[in-house]
Amino acid sequence: MELIQNLVLQGVQMLVVLVLAPGLTGLVRKVKARLTRRQGAPILQPYRDLARLMRKEVVLAENASWLFRVSPYLIFAATWVAAALVPTFAVGLVFSWTADLIAIVALLGSARFFLALAGMDVGTSFGDIGSSREMMIGAIAEPAMLLTVFSVALIAGSTQLSNVVGFMTSGEIGIRVSAGMALVALVIVAIAENARIPVDNPATHLELTMVHEAMVLEYSGRHLAMIELASSLKLLLYVALIGCIFVPWGIAAPGAGFADLVVGLASFLVKLALGGTMLAVFETSIAKMRVFRVPEFLGAALMLGLLGTLLLFVSRSL
Amino acid sequence: MHDYAFDIAHLLASSLVLVSFMLIYQDRIYALLNVFALQALLLAFAVAWQAWIQGAHHLYVSAAIALIFKAMIVPWALHRMVQRLGIQREVETVVGVVPTMLVGMGLVALSVLLMLQLTEAAESAIAREDLAFSLSVILLGMLMMVTRRNAVSQVVGFMSLENGLILAATGAQGMPFVVEISVAFSVLIAMIVIGVFLFRIRERFDTVDVEVLDQYRGERQ
Numbered sequence: 001m002e003l004i005q006n007l008v009l010q011g012v013q014m015l016v017v018l019v020l021a022p023g024l025t026g027l028v029r030k031v032k033a034r035l036t037r038r039q040g041a042p043i044l045q046p047y048r049d050l051a052r053l054m055r056k057e058v059v060l061a062e063n064a065s066w067l068f069r070v071s072p073y074l075i076f077a078a079t080w081v082a083a084a085l086v087p088t089f090a091v092g093l094v095f096s097w098t099a100d101l102i103a104i105v106a107l108l109g110s111a112r113f114f115l116a117l118a119g120m121d122v123g124t125s126f127g128d129i130g131s132s133r134e135m136m137i138g139a140i141a142e143p144a145m146l147l148t149v150f151s152v153a154l155i156a157g158s159t160q161l162s163n164v165v166g167f168m169t170s171g172e173i174g175i176r177v178s179a180g181m182a183l184v185a186l187v188i189v190a191i192a193e194n195a196r197i198p199v200d201n202p203a204t205h206l207e208l209t210m211v212h213e214a215m216v217l218e219y220s221g222r223h224l225a226m227i228e229l230a231s232s233l234k235l236l237l238y239v240a241l242i243g244c245i246f247v248p249w250g251i252a253a254p255g256a257g258f259a260d261l262v263v264g265l266a267s268f269l270v271k272l273a274l275g276g277t278m279l280a281v282f283e284t285s286i287a288k289m290r291v292f293r294v295p296e297f298l299g300a301a302l303m304l305g306l307l308g309t310l311l312l313f314v315s316r317s318l
Numbered sequence: 319m320h321d322y323a324f325d326i327a328h329l330l331a332s333s334l335v336l337v338s339f340m341l342i343y344q345d346r347i348y349a350l351l352n353v354f355a356l357q358a359l360l361l362a363f364a365v366a367w368q369a370w371i372q373g374a375h376h377l378y379v380s381a382a383i384a385l386i387f388k389a390m391i392v393p394w395a396l397h398r399m400v401q402r403l404g405i406q407r408e409v410e411t412v413v414g415v416v417p418t419m420l421v422g423m424g425l426v427a428l429s430v431l432l433m434l435q436l437t438e439a440a441e442s443a444i445a446r447e448d449l450a451f452s453l454s455v456i457l458l459g460m461l462m463m464v465t466r467r468n469a470v471s472q473v474v475g476f477m478s479l480e481n482g483l484i485l486a487a488t489g490a491q492g493m494p495f496v497v498e499i500s501v502a503f504s505v506l507i508a509m510i511v512i513g514v515f516l517f518r519i520r521e522r523f524d525t526v527d528v529e530v531l532d533q534y535r536g537e538r539q
Binding site: 300 | 322326329332333335336339343415416419422426427430434443446447450451
């Protein structure tokens with residue numbers, strides 16, 4: 001009985017991230033539109049887009065290989081698993097022993113790998129440009145993410161997210177400058193990884209500036225739906241990750257009752273709404289930067305992660 | 319439950335190191351001066367916190383000196399200078415930002431390793447940590463002087479180096495107050511001398527880019 005209950009909870013977690021992801025994207029778009037005094041599409045628009053894309057016919061390039069057709073499903077699967085591993089409304093679920101921060105980074109890395117390969121598969125110049133830029137960003141964003149993970153793990157004494165959340169809620173953390181640096185670094189990495197302004201513009205099809213859109217330009221129909229859903233899931237993953245590490249309040253403890261789970265879900269919804277609104281405000285208030293300035297921007301994240309780890313080294317060896 | 323005295327000292331001292339990195343990262347001259355003022359402000363807080371936990375009243379005077387001279391008068395004077403020199407452009411750097419950052423990281427790691435080993439005998443954790451961070455700030459200030467070509471940002475590098483010295487002086491107990499006062503005033507004098515120099519360089523070469531000095535000395539054609 002207990003096992004079934006645990007499995008149901010885990011299933012709910014996987015469904016929650018899947019169902020909420022397009023809504024978060026819709027919310028960000030809506031807030032951005034309102035901030036620029038436009039009406040904007042309704043928040044539910046991404047769901048309708050996905051439904052429309054699923055119905056549509058897939059148009060493939062003549063020289064597209066099997067990799068091009070398989071990649072969307074691989075990318076979607078890897079991103080979904082990664083997003084489902086991040087604690088959203090409860091910790092200590094059945095599969096939480098696999099919810100390791102390094103495993104999440106690895107899953108996202110393999111999704112990126114297949115996306116870049118698929119971008120180059122058909123051989124259009126846009127896809128190649130997108131893939132090469134994505135790799136340039138990834139080459140700095142991934143080490144920065146790992147360094148952030150290390151400094152969080154050094155503070156909490158574990159890379160397992162359930163344990164990290166447990167430590168952060170226990171109030172033993174005190175005043176830690178390294179945690180603040182890790183937060184800023186993680187936010188920068190999240191902005192770069194999700195192709196948001198100032199690194200990339202998710203709404204543009206101007207060839208000079210696009211990165212993510214250039215890679216997926218050849219996709220259509222259900223393939224495109226998979227990719228869009230995967231990028232929504234990735235955005236949700238980062239918001240949930242930042243939420244569960246740095247504002248862990250409200251998450252239900254292991255073995256919590258039904259009421260606690262509802263509170264956890266409500267707090268997760270509030271965190272998502274706040275995160276999405278903050279992202280939209282940030283994106284509206286800043287200009288897109290030149291592609292060749294991106295390494296400097298991400299370099300700041302790398303530096304913060306490294307400095308945070310160094311500082312932890314100092315305070316631990318005293 | 320917590321050693322808040324240590325936590326806050328750690329927070330302030332490590333923010334000084336962080337702001338040193340922001341100085342290296344920054345490539346606009348006015349923003350550079352603002353970040354420098356921020357560093358001096360943080361230094362004033364760090365010194366005042368040390369005065370509080372050590373119960374050493376003369377350190378409050380040091381904090382006040384840092385606040386009034388370094389966070390207000392020096393940035394203001396540099397602002398005026400930049401205005402009168404008319405150099406509101408981006409700062410030219412000798413090497414790129416990213417390699418400089420990496421070198422800076424190496425310097426911080428070096429000073430942390432060195433200082434933690436050297437001060438193993440000292441029992442006060444705060445003093446050991448302050449010494450490690452102040453050496454980092456000093457080295458980063460030197461790095462900034464080396465990697466910038468604009469004379470004004472070299473001055474900022476020099477001043478931030480001096481911030482590191484003050485941090486070291488307050489962390490180590492028993493630094494005579496006279497020494498601190500004299501250091502503070504010698505920095506002010508240096509500031510005035512450098513200011514005069516800046517205008518002389520500008521008068522002579524029509525720029526404050528120190529690379530032209532190499533040509534003038536015949537080291538580069």
